[in-house]
Amino acid sequence: MSGKVSGVKGMNDLLPPDSSVWQHVEQTVRELFARFGYQEVRTPVVEDTALFVRSVGEATDIVGKEMYTFEDKGGRSLSLRPEGTAPAARAYIEHAVANQEPVTRWFYMGPMFRYERMKTGRYRQFHQIGAEAYGASEAAQDVELMDMVVQLLEALELKDISLNLNSLGDETCRPAYQEQLVAYLQAHRDELCADCQARLERNPLRVLDCKNERCQAVVAASPDIQTFLCEPCRAHFDEVKRKLDLLGIHYVVNPRMVRGLDYYTRTAFEFIASHPALGTASTVGGGGRYDRLVKQLGGPDVPAVGVALGLERLCLLLASEAGRYAAPPDLFVAFADAAAAEQGFVLVSRLRKAGLRVEFDPRGGSLKSQMKRADRTHARYALVLGENELASGKGQLKPMQGGEPIPVALDEVAAALVTR
Ligand code: ATP
Ligand code: MG
Numbered sequence: 001m002s003g004k005v006s007g008v009k010g011m012n013d014l015l016p017p018d019s020s021v022w023q024h025v026e027q028t029v030r031e032l033f034a035r036f037g038y039q040e041v042r043t044p045v046v047e048d049t050a051l052f053v054r055s056v057g058e059a060t061d062i063v064g065k066e067m068y069t070f071e072d073k074g075g076r077s078l079s080l081r082p083e084g085t086a087p088a089a090r091a092y093i094e095h096a097v098a099n100q101e102p103v104t105r106w107f108y109m110g111p112m113f114r115y116e117r118m119k120t121g122r123y124r125q126f127h128q129i130g131a132e133a134y135g136a137s138e139a140a141q142d143v144e145l146m147d148m149v150v151q152l153l154e155a156l157e158l159k160d161i162s163l164n165l166n167s168l169g170d171e172t173c174r175p176a177y178q179e180q181l182v183a184y185l186q187a188h189r190d191e192l193c194a195d196c197q198a199r200l201e202r203n204p205l206r207v208l209d210c211k212n213e214r215c216q217a218v219v220a221a222s223p224d225i226q227t228f229l230c231e232p233c234r235a236h237f238d239e240v241k242r243k244l245d246l247l248g249i250h251y252v253v254n255p256r257m258v259r260g261l262d263y264y265t266r267t268a269f270e271f272i273a274s275h276p277a278l279g280t281a282s283t284v285g286g287g288g289r290y291d292r293l294v295k296q297l298g299g300p301d302v303p304a305v306g307v308a309l310g311l312e313r314l315c316l317l318l319a320s321e322a323g324r325y326a327a328p329p330d331l332f333v334a335f336a337d338a339a340a341a342e343q344g345f346v347l348v349s350r351l352r353k354a355g356l357r358v359e360f361d362p363r364g365g366s367l368k369s370q371m372k373r374a375d376r377t378h379a380r381y382a383l384v385l386g387e388n389e390l391a392s393g394k395g396q397l398k399p400m401q402g403g404e405p406i407p408v409a410l411d412e413v414a415a416a417l418v419t420r
Contacts, residue, residue: 008124008125009124010116010124010125011125012312017322017323018322020322020325020326020327021318021322021325022311022315024156024325025129025311025318026129026311028152029107029129029152032148032151033107033131033148036105036148038107039105039106039107040107040109041091041106041108042108042110043087043088043090043091043108044081045080045110045113046080046081047078047087048077048078048079049067049079050077051086051087051090051297052067052079052081052083052086055085055086055089055261055262055263055293055296055297056082056083056086056263057203057262057263059199059262060206060261061206061260062114063082065115066116067079067080067113067114067115068113068114068115080113082113083112083128084112084308085130085261085263085290085306085308086263088106088108088130088132088306089132089290089293089304090297092106092134092299092302093294093300097134098134098135098294101135102135103135103136104132104134104135105131105132105134106131106132106133106134107129107132108129108130108131109127109128109129109130111126112125119280119281120277120278120279121280121282121312121313121316122281123312126310126311127310127311128311129285129309129311130306130307130308130309131145131306132304132306133304133306134294134302134303134304135303135304136303137289137291139239139240140243141305142240142267142289143240143244145306145307146163146244146269146307147247147249149271149285149307150163150249153271153284156318158273158314158317160273160275161272161274162250162251162252162271162272162274163244163251163252163271164252164253164254164272165241165253165254165257165267165269166255166256166258166267166269167226167229167236167240167267168225168258168266168267168268168288169225169228169233169266170230170232170233171292172230173228173233174228177223177225177228178204180223180228181204181207184222185207185218186200191215192214192215192218193210193212196212205262206258206260207219208222208257209259209260211280220256222256224255224256233266236267237266237267241253257270259286263296264288264290265288265290265291265292267288268286268287268288268289269286269307270283270285271283271284271285271286272284273313275316277317278313278316283310283313284310284313284314284317285307285308285309285313286307287305287308289303289304290306291303326378327357328357328378328379329357329358329378329379330356330357330381331357331358331379331380331381331383331397331413331417332358332359332360332370332373332374332379332381332382332383333347333359333382333383333384333385334360334361334382334384335360335364335370335385336367336385336386337386337387338364339387340385340386340389340390341364343390344360344385347385350414351413351417356417359379367384375400378400379400380401380420381397381398381420382397382400383396383408384396385410393409394407394408394409394410395413396408397413397416
């Protein structure tokens with residue numbers, strides 16, 4: 001067989017220089033999340049399908065329409081993970097982490113899979129940065145997570161991202177709200193899209209999350225969940241707001257913001273960007289409290305709260321900065337002849353061992369073509385090695401952005417570059 005094989009639709013290759021933006025975001029996450037005490041977990045990309053059916057919810061878009069589900073050779077139904085919270089909770093339960101410590105803070109980064117209609121910021125393989133905190137039901141834990149995201153966005157110098165906040169109540173107060181919501185939506189049934197008419201029966205809260213404009217118009221005048229909250233949920237929400245105020249974090253209460261997953265109770269939040277680069281995919285991340293999930297998945301009764309951010313969307317916001325995060329070589333070494341190439345090869349290896357970023361052209365060729373190559377790499381300095389340099393043990397560091405050459409002893413190149 002011959003011919004070109006293409007990548008899978010909706011699944012992207014990440015190439016330089018864009019990968020440097022990703023590395024910058026990932027590194028910023030690692031440094032920042034460590035300050036908050038969050039440690040990394042890595043779970044498999046494939047899970048038992050039942051995990052997502054029982055957590056994210058059968059009637060959600062994610063499980064109902066978007067999951068990559070297949071049977072393995074042993075006849076098991078497996079799915080590529082569409083999100084990271086359920087796998088983390090599964091691991092938390094499976095390893096009995098609750099018995100080892102009362103409060104657990106985890107983060108993860110990795111690919112997620114959803115069979116969605118593709119557009120800018122919406123792909124079939126995408127990547128999430130997520131954080132989960134188990135063991136504390138206090139508002140301080142919710143706000144710590146939001147603070148961590150706010151500090152991350154600040155560290156990435158991302159502006160104009162607003163925090164939307166809501167409380168979804170709990171099993172005490174949500175049923176009354178849901179009853180009113182259904183009654184209201186039934187009265188406006190004809191104005192809803194076909195999907196939402198089905199959601200109305202199976203999972204009415206999902207209607208609030210529909211992206212269809214006509215549905216959104218109906219939703220805008222739907223009952224306000226805030227007026228239904230029971231006393232403990234009200235108190236929790238007030239405390240979340242008070243602590244956000246304490247930290248000077250701005251937010252907007254949006255009583256019609258629910259999230260696309262079934263497991264949330266009480267706090268739900270989303271970070272929404274107004275940047276045109278994202279088009280309609282403006283939510284860079286979201287999260288909330290899921291106090292029932294761990295128990296529901298067969299674990300102990302442990303409250304939890306989590307957040308997930310879309311790496312592609314963060315990187316789209318930073319795309320114009322690609323050049324800024326690429327790390328060009330400190331030095332490019334060019335060889336005038338075969339003898340210089342031989343000795344220079346050893347010098348290059350030594351300089352790399354000393355911690356410098358050094359490149360050369362393994363094809364050799366004319367000095368002119370090697371210097372052209374040096375230009376392309378955006379190296380800070382170039383060093384030409386020839387007969388004279390090898391005989392005298394001295395060379396010249398040529399600043400590639402212009403300026404006078406700097407005389408240097410060949411065995412002091414590393415030291416000379418480090419001080420510059
Ligand atoms: P949206 O409302 O944009 O569909 P969502 O509510 O489905 O997002 P979550 O499940 O909360 O998204 O996932 C958290 C984040 O992951 C989103 O805010 C987004 O940044 C990112 N994300 C979700 N789905 C995709 C996708 N298909 N492609 C790229 N990023 C995605
Ligand atoms: Mg979605």
